[in-house]
Structure formats: structure tokens, C-alpha cells
Amino acid sequence: MRFDETYSGNVFIKSHPNYEESTAVLYGMPMDWTVSYRPGSRFGPARIREVSIGLEEYSPYLDRELDDVKYFDAGDIPLPFGNAQKSLNEIENFVKRVLDDGKIPVGMGGEHLVSWPVMKAVYEKYNDLAIIHFDAHTDLRTEYEGEPLSHSTPIRKIAEHIGPKNVYSFGIRSGMKEEFEWARENGMHISKFEVLEPLKEILPTLAGRNVYVTIDIDVLDPAHAPGTGTVDCGGITSKELLASIHAIAGSDVNVVGFDLVEVAPIYDSSEMTANTASKLIREMILGWVK
Amino acid sequence: MRFDETYSGNVFIKSHPNYEESTAVLYGMPMDWTVSYRPGSRFGPARIREVSIGLEEYSPYLDRELDDVKYFDAGDIPLPFGNAQKSLNEIENFVKRVLDDGKIPVGMGGEHLVSWPVMKAVYEKYNDLAIIHFDAHTDLRTEYEGEPLSHSTPIRKIAEHIGPKNVYSFGIRSGMKEEFEWARENGMHISKFEVLEPLKEILPTLAGRNVYVTIDIDVLDPAHAPGTGTVDCGGITSKELLASIHAIAGSDVNVVGFDLVEVAPIYDSSEMTANTASKLIREMILGWVK
Amino acid sequence: MRFDETYSGNVFIKSHPNYEESTAVLYGMPMDWTVSYRPGSRFGPARIREVSIGLEEYSPYLDRELDDVKYFDAGDIPLPFGNAQKSLNEIENFVKRVLDDGKIPVGMGGEHLVSWPVMKAVYEKYNDLAIIHFDAHTDLRTEYEGEPLSHSTPIRKIAEHIGPKNVYSFGIRSGMKEEFEWARENGMHISKFEVLEPLKEILPTLAGRNVYVTIDIDVLDPAHAPGTGTVDCGGITSKELLASIHAIAGSDVNVVGFDLVEVAPIYDSSEMTANTASKLIREMILGWVK
Amino acid sequence: MRFDETYSGNVFIKSHPNYEESTAVLYGMPMDWTVSYRPGSRFGPARIREVSIGLEEYSPYLDRELDDVKYFDAGDIPLPFGNAQKSLNEIENFVKRVLDDGKIPVGMGGEHLVSWPVMKAVYEKYNDLAIIHFDAHTDLRTEYEGEPLSHSTPIRKIAEHIGPKNVYSFGIRSGMKEEFEWARENGMHISKFEVLEPLKEILPTLAGRNVYVTIDIDVLDPAHAPGTGTVDCGGITSKELLASIHAIAGSDVNVVGFDLVEVAPIYDSSEMTANTASKLIREMILGWVK
Amino acid sequence: MRFDETYSGNVFIKSHPNYEESTAVLYGMPMDWTVSYRPGSRFGPARIREVSIGLEEYSPYLDRELDDVKYFDAGDIPLPFGNAQKSLNEIENFVKRVLDDGKIPVGMGGEHLVSWPVMKAVYEKYNDLAIIHFDAHTDLRTEYEGEPLSHSTPIRKIAEHIGPKNVYSFGIRSGMKEEFEWARENGMHISKFEVLEPLKEILPTLAGRNVYVTIDIDVLDPAHAPGTGTVDCGGITSKELLASIHAIAGSDVNVVGFDLVEVAPIYDSSEMTANTASKLIREMILGWVK
Amino acid sequence: MRFDETYSGNVFIKSHPNYEESTAVLYGMPMDWTVSYRPGSRFGPARIREVSIGLEEYSPYLDRELDDVKYFDAGDIPLPFGNAQKSLNEIENFVKRVLDDGKIPVGMGGEHLVSWPVMKAVYEKYNDLAIIHFDAHTDLRTEYEGEPLSHSTPIRKIAEHIGPKNVYSFGIRSGMKEEFEWARENGMHISKFEVLEPLKEILPTLAGRNVYVTIDIDVLDPAHAPGTGTVDCGGITSKELLASIHAIAGSDVNVVGFDLVEVAPIYDSSEMTANTASKLIREMILGWVK
Ligand SMILES: [Mn+2]
Ligand SMILES: [Mn+2]
Ligand SMILES: [Mn+2]
Ligand SMILES: [Mn+2]
Ligand SMILES: [Mn+2]
Ligand SMILES: [Mn+2]
Ligand SMILES: [Mn+2]
Ligand SMILES: [Mn+2]
Ligand SMILES: [Mn+2]
Ligand SMILES: [Mn+2]
Ligand SMILES: [Mn+2]
Ligand SMILES: [Mn+2]
Secondary structure, X not given: OOOXXXXXXXXXXXXXOOOOOOOEEEXXXXXXXXXXXXXXXXXXXXXXXXXHOOOOOEEOOOOXXXXXXXXXXEEEOOOOOOOHHHHHHHHHHHHHHHHHOXXXXXXXXXXXXXXXXXXXXXXXXXXXXXXXXXXXXXXXXXXXXXXXXXXXXXXXXXXXXXXXXXXEEEEEOEOOHHHHHHHHHOOOEXXXXXXXXXXXXXXXXXXXXXXXEXXXXXXXXXXXXOOOOOOOOOXXXXXXXXXXXXXXXXXXXXXXXXXXXXXXXXXXXXXXXXXXXXXXXXXXXXXXXX | OOOOOOOOOOOOOOOEOOOOOOOEEEEEEOOOOOOOOOOOHHHHHHHHHHHHOOOOOEEOOOOEEHHHOOEEEEEEOOOOOOOHHHHHHHXXXXXXXXXXXXXXXXXXXXXXXHHHHHHHXXXXXXXXXEEEEEOOEOOOOOOEOOEXXXXXXXXXXXXXXXXXXXXXXXXXXXXXXXXXXXXXXXXXXXXXXXXXHHHHHHHHXXXXXXEEEEEEHHHEOOOOOOOOOOOOOOOEOHXXXXXXXXXXXXXXXXXXXXXXXXXXXHHOXXXXXXXXXXXXXXXXXXXXXX | OOOOOOOOOOOOOOOEOOOOOOOEEEEEEOOOOOOOOOOOHHHHHHHHHHHHOOOOOEEOOOOEEHHHOOEEEEEEOOOXXXXXXXXXXXXXXXXXXXXXXXXXXXXXEOOHHHHHHHHHHHHHHOXXXXXXXXXXXXXXXXXXXXXXXXXXXXXXXXXHHHOHHHEEEEEXXXXXXXXXXXXXXXXXXXXXXXXXXXXXXXXXXXXXXXXXXXXXXXXXXXXXXXXXXXXXXXXXXXXXXXXXXXXXXXXXXXXXXXXXEOOOHHHOHHHHXXXXXXXXXXXXXXXXXX | OOOOOOOOOOOOOOOXXXXXXXXXXXXXXOOOOOOOOOOOHHHHHHHHHHHHOOOOOEEOOOOEEHHXXXXXXXXXXXOOOOOHHHHHHHHHHHHHHHHHOOOXXXXXXXXXXXXXXXXHHHHHHOOOOEEEEEOOEOOOOOOEOOEOOOOOOHHHHHHHHHOHHHXXXXXXXXXXXXXXXXXXXXXXXXXXXXXXHHHHHHHHHHOOOEEEEXXXXXXXXXXXXXXXXXXXXXOEOHHHHHHHHHHHHOOOOEEEEEEEEOOOHHHOHHHHHHHHHHHHHHHHHHHHOO | OOOOOOOOOOOOOOOEOOOOOOOEEEEEEOOOOXXXXXXXHHHHHHHHHHHHOOXXXXXXXXXXXXXXXXXXXXXXXXXXXXXXXXXXXXXXXXXXXXXXXXXXXXXXXXXXXXXXXXXXXXXXXXOOOEEEEEOOEOOOOOOEOOEOOOOOOHHHHHHHHHOHHHEEEEEEOEOOHHHHHHHHHOOOEEEEOOOHHHHXXXXXXXXXXXXXXXXXXXXXOOOOOOOOXXXXXXXXXXXXXXXXXXXXXXXXXXXXXXXXXXXXXXXXXXXXXXXXXXXXXXXXXXXXXX | OOOOOOOOOOOOOOOEOOOOOOOXXXXXXXXXXXXXXXXXXXXXXXXXXXXXXXXXXXXXXXXXXHHHOOEEEEEEXXXXXXXXXXXXXXXXXXXXXXXXXXXXXXXXXXXXXXXHHHHHHHHHHOOOOEEEEEOOEOOOOOOEOOEOOOOOOHHXXXXXXXXXXXXXXXXXXXXXXXXXXXXXXXXXXXXXXOOHHHHHHHXXXXXXXXXXXXXXXXXEOOOOOOOOOOOOOOOEOHHHHHHHHHHHHOXXXXXXXXXXXXXXXXXXXXXXXXXXXXXXXXXXXXXXXX
């Protein structure tokens, strides 16, 4: 007696009703308790699903339809309010199971710290892993005001875990001097300000590698993504981010998981950011999940 | 692998997962195509569910908990955009089935016209039916600019269908002169401006009757319900509307169905109206569904 | 070839197309250059007209229709930006002509200072004039930071001009100590905090008098009128203000002009304040213009 | 006694008071009843006029002033709420009269479906007509959920009516697979994603042709036009759209009519979209109306 | 060379520049990391100060001026993001020093949990302490989803600390069944739904007692306080809350400290809630600080 | 006892506590009384400071940290509401003192007219002064509706004062025909529509010159700066404006003062414009104050 949910906004549009048959698994990570500035990204995943029903099911960029891929939407992982460590554990456990079942994890945040346990779990499975990271911010702090679990630390954690040389950041325009120095001294790749051009140069060097892609929506200029906690001018357009997704799709890397984080609906003019996030997810699914 | 939906916002909080075992059935009627002024109530039901997770499960007004009632949330009825007649047919068919299964229909609008097919279906089952109607507006037009299917006509339609003497409107503060005259001449009960006091006087006269209650959220003053299409000052407080619900709960009428309509999230400051709607629904379920 | 403007929102709903035949004349005074806090009321009159088309043409409070009164809408008086004195002169000249033509001036603000030249012009015609003033604020300053032309001075100006004993303020909940003292010492009538009850007591003492009524929308609580420059909690409901208008309508005073000021659309949730203003104007026209 | 309306916001800035003397005729088509996603464009034309008074009267792009062209603003065509077919008939009748009088029709929407009767009427007069269409969407559906009158169908209708080879779409980034295929198979011209460059290539091929131009404001990126029903990232800038208008102005096509549709004020941050629409209309009038 | 800050909005209006000479000390507690629903109250104290400059310096309710009291504004206590325990320690230490210096602490939240260390510190000094608590919520949980530090627990903590019989809650309309039962079984005073009337009855029984007052702004109806994390309809008006403050001012209790919490600017229509909060603080300072 | 203000938002982030030791002095000019369209920029400086605490202290563009420059924040200059001439006098006096003390004035507006007295004062000190002006508007009017003190006149005033040949405007896309003609006839430099490219061409010709830079935030496209009074599409990106600041930093001009004006928070989606303004100020301080 429950109406079909395909276009309900309760699940990402056209997501497959069956977990076992699916190749990819979407899940929300509604956590924002470590953000230093404006909270609100806990409501991101629900809003992205809600507006996804406004999407067309066909991508004229990739000439592929959502019917061509089977992806399951598991909903939001229940997380304990205000407890960062327990929340990260829940996320890690869930993603491990998804990976064990041979499926591609597709995460929606939430603050960027949620990517840390995911990337750790993915690395456990793929030990040649490289990280492609789109962000306005370095996210390379070791702690924030004494707290090692902070939304400004996830890239540092994964870089130390898998080796800084395997991490590629694009579009970075903010960070502490120490963060940029650490990256430079440790061989991490940071493309300051620019995204598409350096990405096109780097992709051939990653051919054949297993890659996890994490997109902080604030890599976009605030004009294109006002609905996020930390707006920072001087960013790229949504057109360039779409082209970057397509560049990865057209390359020889093997995307084994990805996420899009930091969408905060309360600051979102015209639900623009949530709409953009849903289109980006459609393109990543159609472009990266074979 | 789908996370439990009890607190997901995809369904009304604590709604029962099983249709057959449930006493009441919630459903959304996401239609706003006949509104003459500001559209947007099509998104009402989804937002009411979303914010319902902020509710406490216990009512200190009624000393009863949501666990004490089994209600199923069927989701939004899929309706064809822009086609009013087909939409009303879909609603009527669904509600008939709910009634045939011996369950209480609990509707969420959408524009007020959606109540018309519901009330018709309920009357088919209960031919002693009386209607209790809370609204700022008479909704007694026969047509609006030539269109007989309009959000300003549902009460006229049901009044003509079941007899005007069986319809009781409360809080009415806007309408055409002809509408008020028609009501007076045909014995329909209109309580102008006031709600709780006239309701308390009328309830004893309805003792033992089967009653359908339809609440247009604009019976509240715009201060209490900005999130609706047609704001009209001079209305009642949410406190008075809660007390009215409790007055019905404490009376000897038999509520056989009810709805709450005209919540339009786009105009809603602080999601106040959606929150209020979700609390009103909780109180109606706890007070009226035995 | 111009479409009829009766319901266009360019003029107040149902305003009469002909000046000569009209009993009352509406006009906007789009000035906000002396406000000390949040500007924006210059856009008030246009927005009130725009939303007025959502009004019903019949008042169930007064059992009268807009067709029963002929009122012309002259549009907004063109005012020189930033020049208060010239603006006041323009207003005064216009209102004098309206009065000379034997018509009732109905003004829409704009900041409250615009009422000063209007009241002066009305007093020139009716030298027994009394002022009824609804406001959260005393508006009895002699100057604001050195400027004698300020939105906090109009009531002081008119009180000194026609004698403080002829001025009756209601709902006042903010002002300087000196303002309250000046009123008390000079026999001006201030009803602190309350509106309807003291008004009912005073109206019989004004029987037969010519009266000008000026409503600062901030007499309403911010819950009922968020769209204004200076919100001040502890105010009255729109229900009480409607009842106050009806009390004047039912009294023996002779309303020779009136205005409603300080509506600022940019702060207006759900266009609630503009809608309320348009309904208040409808009730004043139907109740006060014979 | 009515104040001059040239700068009132009731008419488009500087519009000519006399129909007969005018070369072009502006009119609003306040209809949004077939939209599948977010309604609200019915209020677009009024808001565009309102903000037009903030425009400069001179175009530094074209070195021409509004005084150099005579255009009349007829106001909004009165349309029956919720009845698409009757609404389209009203529009068609009005535009036919404008064309019969030898004037250029300049429409403001409203949803995109309103362009269909206009283009049909224009084709009746100019049987060599070509359509230039700026949009994020193909608008080539034959129906939407069973309804042939839908805001996603107008280009299909005109393409079938005048022959697909005479229709040129630019900036398209969303649509069904079937729509793109139909266009390709039937010789319709679709420039995916890009606008200015393909336009510059195509314009010479249209030299001497009578052309109708229809702009769906969502061809702009949501960053530049949040105030519309269906935001879709990856769009062009307002700078590029201005340049496209100027490219047409500098070409040898003969623009015989044009419109701009889908502005929805309720979603519009800072009234940016309405302001942009009013500037685009100024440039089109100055550039295309000789 | 720094401009005087009295009216800058950087400090509460008219706050005294000198700590030593002051009788009361204002401070902000910008913490919201344990809230389960909508975060944002961390920005409350700054916005309350900012809008306080719109206040009149005189209270017509109390016939007293801000110049009659010396209060220092210490600014916001620097708190470590996301670490509740450390934050509470910082608050407790600061308040202890204020109390040691013989001054009255006046706190601005921030989530309600911040009141817990304050009340603990106050109790250390005044062991006959009673708590007067205005709130929509019981705040009597022992933990929230396993976390004992939660914004739904502060009243339970202080009740267990000083004895439930010494705690008086007013306006409560939401909570778990267990919370209400615990209160009843342990002799805590809860006035459900109502505020002013029960307060007037209880105040005489507290004559001579030292009292700490904590106001959760959500005791107000959402119409009056939309700017808060958890809106809950059926609340009181700002007029009633003002009257309650004045009732305490007129009683024989000795207010030794107070706070106002849960103002969240991001949800605040027209900055109404921040304005109301600033006026409430003015009245509390003028009424309670002798 | 006052908490350190470095990160309080009361002063620009990391501003130096000591005037005498500082090289540059920030100050706000909270005036908007001559604006013809949408007021609100009086609140700009306070909001820019408030959001500045979200900035990183390091510029990856310039590889320099805020600790490397000493700048004092004097707060907002107290200005008399509604009195333009007195306000300009206050500004001029303050800036003269700053210049006398050998410090660089860094102003935040407020409407653009505030730059006029500043530029006059700077010219008094540096008689070889050139002005670099970024704006959407010419600001070359001699008066606006009869008022010579208007936000559309400052560049005309300074051009006539120091000679039009010494004024360089960039990004101009709106103005009267007469303004453009006056500029051309008098040798003033106007780069229409474009900014970075013409700036790069002109900078070498200004080598060695003392330069004052005035940025009207509306030079940015509305997509990047919705929070301003007069939005005008077709503007540049924040990326281009940042690059322009860096181009000046890398040139041989000697920046002796600068300002950023016309930020109006009430229209600002996601506080984007205020955030952008604060980052631009950071870059100007780091790039131009040696
Ligand atoms: Mn990040
Ligand atoms: Mn980031
Ligand atoms: Mn209704
Ligand atoms: Mn209604
Ligand atoms: Mn006033
Ligand atoms: Mn007032
Ligand atoms: Mn279209
Ligand atoms: Mn489109
Ligand atoms: Mn609380
Ligand atoms: Mn609470
Ligand atoms: Mn300027
Ligand atoms: Mn400008």
C-alpha cells in the first residue's frame, strides 16, 4: 500500500529498490558537529534526495540514462548527535560492509570529516589507492583548537594514512601557511585555485589506479554553491566542476568510491546548491559506475 | 540494508511499517493547480513529514504516546500535474480503499480542493456524516473565474452533496457576500471569526454523529502560519486550534476521517507552519483515533 | 489597449478609475530617508497595492462591499530622494488639493514623518481636529541626533501644532522618558501598551469631532507585522487592530482622513504585513468612508 | 490626477503611453499552471516591471537610449487560473491583434508554454519564420504525464508546426534521450551547453530571415538566475547572454517578435533575476526594435 | 582612536565600560554542539548585542532607564568547538569569578546546556537557591541518544543537584512521558502550557529566596520567536513573557543571576527574536538588578 | 575582564589593538541616506567585520599572513542619520587625522558617496594622486533629482577636483549617455565592461604614482555580490576582482588609501557578499600595505 518511491524524494531519483542487485550504494552521513563556523550540513543528504526528483534521467553530457546503472539508496546512517568518534565508527562499519559486498560506496555529507572513515575503509580494500580531492580548503590541519576530530582535518588524516604522495587536491584557495608547507614538504599534490587544467594533466599519471574522489561542494564559488557552511569567493563554476567529472569519466582511472559533502540547505538560495549536488551525483554515477 | 525509516523524515514520525495492522492511514495529496493566488502547497506533505521528526512522541495535553496508536504512512498519492479532475479521481479511489479496509483516512494537502473527493468517499460510507471545517475562508464558491474545480469551492460541493445543515464552519473571516448569504439561506452553520467558543457550543449537538474534520491551516493567523498560499490577518492562535482539537477529542462525536491542508513551505518562516502542522496531526491522531 | 487595472496590483483593488467621482483618494508617500534604524518603507505602498488583489471585496465584519465606496488611487507621490523638507512639501501640496476637492485623503507610507504635512493640511481645513494615533512608539521627539525632521518626531509636531490635548495615542510601548513626561505634563493622551479598551473609553468623548487617524503598523506585535523598520515585541494582535477600526466605525466621530505607514516589504515574512495592511485599508475604507 | 507612470513600476520603465504610436508592445502572460516542479512564474511580469525602474535608460553596449524607441506596455493579459487551453487562446488572440496592427510583440512569462500561441500567431504572419530558442531544456516533449499542454512541450509544438529545420536551440543541457534523438532525426538545430559561439556561426545562415526569439531565463546558470522554477547548473553567465543579444542585433536577421519567460520572483535572491530580465528586455528593445 | 562602543552593537547598548564599577556582568556562551535538531544558537549573543542598539534606553513598563544600572558586557566566552565538557568548564570558571567579585551574572546562549554550569556555580554561592525556568520543553532528560551532555538535560542536572523541589518550570508543552512522571514523582514544579497565572501564584511562596531565572526563548510561541532551533506551537506571547518578568520584579524574590538562551539568528524572520531577546534583557536588568 | 576581541567579529579579524603602532587604519562609514533605489548599506561595515572571523589568516595568493601587517580597526564613524553634508564632514575630519598620523586609510561603506571626502583628503596630502575605480556605474552625475550629494556623483566630484585625466574607471556597464560623453570629452579613462585586461594595460602608465583605489562591490556580477543596493547583471567574477587586486599589488603604483563600499547585508544570500568583501579587504591589506 506504500506508493512507489522512485520519484518520491525519499530516495535519490530512480534508485534501485534492491540492495543485492545494485552496483553502487548511496548513503547519507548527516553529521555537522565539528564545524567551526556555520553548522547545518546535517540536513544536506535529505534535501539532495528531495530535489533529485527534478532531475532529468538522461545525461546529454555522457549520453547515458539512470536506467543504465543500478544503485541502491540506503538512507541516512543513524549517527549519535554531538559524538564525533562514535559517528565515524558507524560510518566506517557501514562502508566496510558495502565494500565487502563488492559495491561502490557513494556518500553524501554532512561535514567533510565524514570522508575520513570512508577513505580509510576503501584503502583497506585497495592498497594502491589515490585520493582526488576537490575543495576550497586544504583540510590539512592536525587539529582545530585542540580537537583532532574536526572538519578541517580529514585530508591530513588520509594523507598520513596512505602517504601524502597519493593525495591530489584541486581548487584549493584557503588554508594555513603551515598546511601548504606541510603539503609541499611531504610531496602531496595541491593545485591552487585551478581545477580542470591541472586535473587533465594529472589524470594520465593515475592511469590504471584505484581512485577515491571526495568533493567538498565549497570548491564551487559561492555564486554557484551558497548552501554550504564556509563560503569562500574566487572559486570555480559548476560548469567547470561538471567538466572535471567528465574528465575523470573519460580517463583511465578506476573510481572505487566517491562522496559529495558540505551541502547545508539553510543557506541555500533557490535550493540551487542541493539541485547542483543532485546533478553532480547523477553525472558521477553515470560517468564513473560502469 | 535500508536504514529504519521511523525517524527518517520520509514517513511521519513513528508511523507503523504495516498497513494491515494499522488503524489509521496517512497520505499526502500534493496538488495546488487550481489556486488563484500563491501556489506551493504541493510540497506541503513532504515537508510536514520531514519536520515531524522534531516532535516529541508524547502529548502532555492528552497524556498519550504515539506508540499507543498504529498509523501507516502511505506516502504521497501520485497526481497528474495540472489536471484537477484526474487528480481528484486518484484521491477518491485511494480513500475508498482505505475506508473499505476499515481504516481512518488522515490526509495532508495540498490545496483545499483535495478534501472534496475524500469527503465524498467518507459520506458514501457514513450517510449521517457531519463536516467540521476550520478555515479563514468560506470556500463556498460555485466556481472561480468559470472553473468549477477550484480551491475556493470544496465546502460548497460537500454542502450541496450532504446537505448544508450538516456542515459546520469555524473561524471564517473572508468570502464573497453571496457565499455568506447562501450559507445563511440554506441553514449551513458558519461561526464568523471565532473558533473555540462556538465549537464548544455546537459539539454537544453532534454527540454520537460520525464526523469528518477538515482543517485549512489558514484558519490560523498569519503570525502562526505564514507558510500558506493565502494569508489573512485576524485569525486565531495555534493555542486555540490545539484547544479546539482537544475539545473534539473530549466530545462525543465519532471522528471517521480528517485532513489538514494548504501548508506551503516556500512561504514558511523558520518552518514554523510545517512544524505546527505536524504537531496538530500528532494531537489529532492521539485525540481522535481510539 | 491597456488591460483593465482593477485587479492588476498597480492600483489598490477595485479603486475607481475616475478622480472626480470619488469620495476618497489613496496615495503613496514612498519616503524613508530619516529613519534611524532599518530603512525600506519606501517600497511599502507599491507592495500593499500589489497584494491587495488577494483581498475579498466583501467585509464580513462590516457587511459592506468595496463596490459600495468610490475611491481613486492616485499612485505614489514623486518625492526627491534624500531631501526630507522638499518631500514633505510635495505631500502637503497634494493633500491640500485633495481636501480642496472635498475628498478624504487616504495615505500609505513610507516612514511616519510623512503624516506630519498631511495632518497639518487636514487641520487647516478642520480646526476642531483630533488625532487618533496607533503606534508602538511615542514619536514625540523634538529632533533625532540634531535633525528636527525625523521619523520619531511627527506626533510631537502635530501635538504642538494643534494642542497636545487633541492627540490620543494608543498601544505605545517605547519612547524616551522625556517624551512620556512631556505628554503627561501637556495633557496629551497616551494609552500605554493597550489599544482597544482605552479606545472604547475615549471614543464617546470625541463624539461629533472631526478626527484624523494615523496607524503606524508597528503598533502590531512583530509576530503580526514583521515587515517594518523597528520591530518591538509586546504589541497587539491584528485581531485587536481590526476591532479597533470597527470600534471607530461604530462610534460618532467623523473620520476626515487617515493613513497607514511604516510597511517595509524587505523584512516581511510571507508578505504578511503587506497583506495585513491591505486588509486594514479595506476595513478603514468600508468602515469610515460613508 | 494620477501621477505619471513612467517611473512607477506599474509599466516597464519609459514605456510609451500611446499604443497607436508605438512600434513594439509589451505584455505579461502570468500563467504557471502546467509546471511540474516549482510554480511561481505567474508573478514574473509584474516584478520585472517593478524593478525596471532601477535601470539606466541608456545602453553603453548599444549606444542607444530608451527614448529612441516607442514601446507600449499593455499590462498582464487576464488569464483564467488553472485552465491552460483558454489561457493560450487569450494570448493568441491578443498577439494576433498586435501583429495585425503592425507592431512587434514583446512578451514576458509566465511558464514557457505561453510562447507556443505567440509563435503560432507570428508564423501566421511570417511564413519564412525561424525560431531562436535559448533554454537549459529541450522543451521537446509531446506531453508530460499524459498532458499535451505542458511547459516542457512548446518547442516541440512549434517545431512540428513550422518544421524542425527552422528551429535553433542554444544552451540546452537537460532533456530526455528521446527529445535529443527526435531533434537529431528531424533536422532541428540544438547547440548543447554552449550559446554564443554556435550562435555566431548560425546567424549568417539566417541572414534576411524573419526570426522570433524566445528566452527561457533558465538558460542562465542558477548563480545568475536563481529566480526560476527549474534551476539547472552548468549554464551560461548573464554576460554571455547579453553578448548573444548583441550578436543578434549586429546580424542580418529581422526580429519580428520575442519573449522572456520563466522568471519566478519567490525564489529570487536579491531580485537579481528580475533585474537581469529587465536589463535583457532593455537590450532587446534597443538592439532589435529599429 | 577607537570610536565609543556604547551604541556600536559590539556590546549590549549602554553597557558600562568598567568591570569593577558594574553591578551586573553580561556574557555570551556561543555553544550549540549538542543540539539534536537545528543548530545555530552559537550566533545568538552577537546578534542580540547588534540589534540592542535599536532599543529605547527607557522602560515605560518599569519607569527606569539603562543609566540607572551599571552592567558590564564581557563579550563571548571563547569556547572550544564541538567539545561540550571543556566548554562547560570554561563557562563555570568565568561565572565563578563574576560571583566571587560580587556581581550578578547575566548570560546569553547558546543552547540551553550552557545554563547548567552557571546554575551550579550560583548554587555554590547561594545554597537556598530556587530555579525559575521558562521553556517549551522539560529539559529533564538524563541523556540524549547516549550522551549525558545534551541541550535536553540541563534542568534534570540542576534539579538533581539542588533538589527537584527547588525547581519551578513554566510554559512546558513538550517532553517525554518519563520526564513529566519524574517531575511529578520528585516534587518538581511544572506548570504545563501556562506561565503568568501559575507564576503569580508561586512567587509569594518564594518570598525572600535567592532565585536564578533561566529563559529558553522557545517558551514563546514560534510566531513570536521563530529564531530558535526547536519551534513548538501553542506557546505564549511576548506580552505575557514581559508581564512575567515584571511580576518577578514586583515580587519579593531576590534574583541572583539569570540567562536567556536558544536564540538562533539564521531562522529569525525580521530579526524579531533577537530584538525581542534584547528587550527582555533590558527589562530583566531594569527590573531585577537593583 | 573583556574577552580578547581578535576573533570576536567586533573588529576585523586580527586587527591590531594599538592605533599608534599600526600602519593602516580600518573604519566604517555606515551611511546610505542618498541612495535612490534600495537602501541598507549602512549595516555593511559591521557585517563585514562579523564574518571576517571565518577568514583564514594566510593568503595563498600572496604568501603572506595577517600577522605580517599591523592594522587598527577604529570602528564605525558615528554619522548623523539623514544629514549627508554633516556625515561627509565627519568622514573627512577623521581621515585627515589618519593621514596626518602617517597611516593608510582603509574604509568600508556605506554608499559610494562616502568615498568623496576621503579622496579629497587624500588628494590634499598627495597632489599627484590618481584614482582607480571599480564599479558597475559611472557615478559621474552632477546631481540626482536636484540633489548634488548623491551616491551617483562621487566620481564626478573627485574627477573635477583632481582632473578627469587622473581618474581610471573599470568594469563600468551602466550610466547616462551624458556621463559617458563627459568622460570621453574630458579625458577621463573608462574601461567599459572589462576590468583585468585594461587594468593590466594601464598599470604600467601609473608606475610610481600615488594611487587611491575605490571598489564599489557592484562591479561584481550580482551572482557574486547579491548583497548590494543596485544589482546589475553582466559583471565580473570574484576571481577576476581578486586577480585585479593582485595585479595592483604586483605593479609599481603606490597605494596610499583604499575603500570598499555598497555592501548591503539585507539582500545578501548566504552572507556571500560580506564574506567576499572581507576576503577582498584581507587581500588588499596583504597586497598593498607594505
Ligand atoms: Mn573540505
Ligand atoms: Mn571546504
Ligand atoms: Mn480552504
Ligand atoms: Mn483558506
Ligand atoms: Mn511612528
Ligand atoms: Mn513606530
Ligand atoms: Mn523552457
Ligand atoms: Mn527551461
Ligand atoms: Mn530549554
Ligand atoms: Mn526549549
Ligand atoms: Mn558606485
Ligand atoms: Mn555601483
